[in-house]
Each structure stands twice: as C-alpha cells, then as structure tokens.
Amino acid sequence: MSPLEATSTSCASQPASCRHGNLNASARRWFLQKKMAESVVRALYGRGTSLTLASKKIKEVPKCVSRLTNLSVLLLNNNSISALPAELLSLQHLAELNLGNNALKEVPAVLGHLESLKKLYLFSNQITVVPPEVIGGLQNLVVLNLNHNQIQRLPPEIKSLSRLQRLSVLDNKLEEVPVELGHLTSLSEINLTSNHLSWLPQQLYQCKELTKLYVARNKLTSLPEGIGTLAKLQVLDVAGNKLSMFPVEFHLLPLKEVYCEGNRFVRCEPMASVQDAEVLSLKELVARFVLREDRNRSSLVHRMLPHYPFLTDLLANGSRCALCLGPFLTTWLECVHFIRLKDVKVRSSLTIPVRALLCSYKCFNADGHSYYGVAKR
Known part of the structure; x- marks a missing residue:
C-alpha cells in the first residue's frame, strides 16, 4: 500500500450521504479533511518545499506539518485557525507563511523563532497586540502584512527588522507610529491607511529608499518638515485627512502619483496686507549671525561650534528663508505658495x-514674489 493510499478512507467508511451522491455539510468536511491529509502526506514523502492548506476550513494546524522540515512556503490562509502549535519550531527553512483570514487574536509566539521567515501575512485576523519578543526575532523579514486587524500600537522592537522592505498595517487602530520606524532604512513601501494617526514622526524620513507612502484616511493635520529627503518617493496617498498645506519643498519630490482629495487645504483668495517691521529677540539675532557664519568653513564660529553640542542641536532646528535664503532659528512667518504639479497623476x-x-x-x-500669508477665519 502506498503512503497516499494509507491516508485514504475506504468507501465503507465514507459518510452515507457521500456514497449516495448527497453532498451535505458532513460529506464536504470529509472531503476537505481527506484532501488536507493527502496534501500533507504528499509533501512529507515527496520532500516538498511548499504546502497549501488554504481554504480547508481547519481550526488547527496538524502537528505532523512540523515533520516537513524542508518547507519554505506554507499557506494556511482562509481557515479558522486561532493558534499555532509549538512544534512548528522545526520549520527552520520556512521563508513564507500566510495566515491571512483566520481567527488569530495575537501574533503566535512560535513565529519569533522562525528566523528564515521573509514574508509573513497576518491580514484579516483579530490581532490586537504585536508582542515585542516575537517581532524582535524576525530579523530577516522582507514583507510584513498586518492589514485588517485591531492593532493599536507597534512595538519599538520593530527597529530590529532591518531588512524589511514592505510594511502594511492598513485598517487597524494605530494612534501613533513608533519613531523607531526610522531605523528601517530598507523600507520601500509603507501602508498606514485607515488608522487613527494624528501625526507622523519626522524620523520616517530616514527611510531613504521609500518609493510608496500610503497614509490616507487618518487624522493628520500636517506632514512633518523634511519630506524633501525622500528623494525616491513616487507615490503618496494622503487623501481623507485634515491637511491644510504640504511641507516645504514638497513640489521638488520626484512624485508620479499624488492622492490628496478630502483634505482641508487653504484656498488662494488674495487680499492686500502690509505688515510693520518686527523687532527680533536677542536670541534670534545671535542665532541668525551664528547660522550665517557657520556657512563659512573657514570662520572661527564654524570651527568652534562642534565644541558646543547643545548649541549645535539648537541650531539644527533652523530654517532658510524662501526669498532671501537667509538662515533663521524661529519659524518667523508661515506662508504658502500654490504649485501646479506637472507630469503627476492626481485625483x-x-x-x-x-x-x-x-x-x-x-x-x-517685498514685491515680485508669489508667497501668501495664511489668514485664519
């Protein structure tokens, strides 16, 4: 008798409804279990590297799967799995695991020991927490999909996913993005659509390889300054937020697609306004002098600044005037100019x-510029 035959059920042991051609629920379950057993045995004796148990209506993973130590791909999506057996620890060659559309309430602890995992799909479960000890063990992960769960926060330990290229946490309950996300310098795509985010950390701009950023349908009132450092960003979706304008130098990005409908952008309704000259504080006057001198590499100020780290950190928050290009410390006057995007797909x-x-x-x-002050009503 062949191994495959050994898993088959004789006709006499089949449900009566099956023998008479009436495929009721009991018969359908029997067929699914039979097919699942055949799949496992075929993989076991054929030394297969891929096993598909998707859409088998199973509630738990057969422990015999742990004997398939050569597995590199395991598809368990579209079932009713609520936990993973510890025996899966033996799958040390597993590179892709799909647990999407199941009944998981937490990220299984055993995953933190599967160090070869590169693609992990946990979408459409009931996950509320991402344990730090689990996420910290997935250092080779390239793709992480946590869409359609109930996650409120990502742990700081996410910074250990140094090879991660695609992170998707769409349709969750995130209220903030950890600043540690800035450590993931290999990220090329981030999807944080449909969460409860009211701000984004500036550290996000440390992800220099980012080409796609989706943060639509959140509660963002602004994007942090410095977005110009994302020199590879091609797709940006900020639709359905509360933005009033885009950050400085936004129009210099190499964007190909921008989605920004449903925001509260300021409108261009010019009105005459001439302001009296201001009186700068002593701190601001000194800061502007130091910032100007620091541009000259041969100046005494430039040579001495490294000896005053507190002052260096303070001046790091300085800006440059859009008109005269002079440096200043305080955001003295916030203005807006209206840019017409070219060669960009916009809704x-x-x-x-x-x-x-x-x-x-x-x-x-001064005359001859196109910058407008922002009047609040």
Missing part, C-alpha cells in the same frame, strides 16, 4: 498649497 486639483517660511516681514512686504 483632484493639479494646484496644491505648499508651505513656505520667510525670515521677516521685510521679505514678506
């Missing part, structure tokens, strides 16, 4: 408001 208007920072009312009152 709404091609003209978008982009923030501009001016160093003084003197620059603001």
Whole structure:
C-alpha cells in the first residue's frame, strides 16, 4: 500500500450521504479533511518545499506539518485557525507563511523563532497586540502584512527588522507610529491607511529608499518638515485627512502619483496686507549671525561650534528663508505658495498649497514674489 493510499478512507467508511451522491455539510468536511491529509502526506514523502492548506476550513494546524522540515512556503490562509502549535519550531527553512483570514487574536509566539521567515501575512485576523519578543526575532523579514486587524500600537522592537522592505498595517487602530520606524532604512513601501494617526514622526524620513507612502484616511493635520529627503518617493496617498498645506519643498519630490482629495487645504483668495517691521529677540539675532557664519568653513564660529553640542542641536532646528535664503532659528512667518504639479497623476486639483517660511516681514512686504500669508477665519 502506498503512503497516499494509507491516508485514504475506504468507501465503507465514507459518510452515507457521500456514497449516495448527497453532498451535505458532513460529506464536504470529509472531503476537505481527506484532501488536507493527502496534501500533507504528499509533501512529507515527496520532500516538498511548499504546502497549501488554504481554504480547508481547519481550526488547527496538524502537528505532523512540523515533520516537513524542508518547507519554505506554507499557506494556511482562509481557515479558522486561532493558534499555532509549538512544534512548528522545526520549520527552520520556512521563508513564507500566510495566515491571512483566520481567527488569530495575537501574533503566535512560535513565529519569533522562525528566523528564515521573509514574508509573513497576518491580514484579516483579530490581532490586537504585536508582542515585542516575537517581532524582535524576525530579523530577516522582507514583507510584513498586518492589514485588517485591531492593532493599536507597534512595538519599538520593530527597529530590529532591518531588512524589511514592505510594511502594511492598513485598517487597524494605530494612534501613533513608533519613531523607531526610522531605523528601517530598507523600507520601500509603507501602508498606514485607515488608522487613527494624528501625526507622523519626522524620523520616517530616514527611510531613504521609500518609493510608496500610503497614509490616507487618518487624522493628520500636517506632514512633518523634511519630506524633501525622500528623494525616491513616487507615490503618496494622503487623501481623507485634515491637511491644510504640504511641507516645504514638497513640489521638488520626484512624485508620479499624488492622492490628496478630502483634505482641508487653504484656498488662494488674495487680499492686500502690509505688515510693520518686527523687532527680533536677542536670541534670534545671535542665532541668525551664528547660522550665517557657520556657512563659512573657514570662520572661527564654524570651527568652534562642534565644541558646543547643545548649541549645535539648537541650531539644527533652523530654517532658510524662501526669498532671501537667509538662515533663521524661529519659524518667523508661515506662508504658502500654490504649485501646479506637472507630469503627476492626481485625483483632484493639479494646484496644491505648499508651505513656505520667510525670515521677516521685510521679505514678506517685498514685491515680485508669489508667497501668501495664511489668514485664519
């Protein structure tokens, strides 16, 4: 008798409804169990590297799967699995695991020991927590899909996923993004659509390989400054937020697609306004002097600054005037200019408001520029 025959059920042991051609629920379960057993045995004796148990209506993973030590791909999606057996620890060659659309309430602890995993799909479960000890053991992960769960936060230990290229946490309950996400410098795609985010960390811009960023349908009122460092960003989706304008230098990004409908962008309704010259504080005057001198590499100020780390950190928050290009420390005057995007796929208007920072009312009152002050109603 062959191994495959050994798993088969004789006709006499089949459900009566099956023998008479009436495929009721009991008969369908019998066929599914039979097919599942055949799949496992075929993989076991054929030394297979891939096993598909998707859509088999199983509630638990057969422990005999742990004997398939050569497995590199295991598909368990579309079932009713609520936990994984510890025996799966033996699958040390497993590179792809799909547990999507099951009944998991937490990320199984055994996953933290499967160090060869590169692709992990946990979408459409009931997960509320991502344990730090599990995520910290997945250092070779390239793709992580946590879509359609109930996750409220990602642990700081996510920074250990140094090879991660695609992170998707769409349709969860995230209220913040950990600053440690900035350590994932291999990330090329991030999807945080449909969460409860009200802000994004500036550290996100350390992900220099990022080409796609999806943060639609959140509660964002602004994007952090410095977005110009994402020199490879091609797709940005910020639709359905509360943005009033885009950050400085946004229009210089190599974007091919921008989705921004459903925000609260400022509108261009010009009105005359001339402001009196301001009086700068002593701190601001000194800061501007030091920032100007620091540009000159041969100056004494430039040579001495490294000896004053506190001052260096303070001046790191400085900006540059959009008109005169002079440096300043305080965001003295927030303005906006309206940019018409070219060669970019946009669902709404091609003209978008982009923030501009001016160093003084003197620059603001100058003629010949297209910057507008922002009037609040």
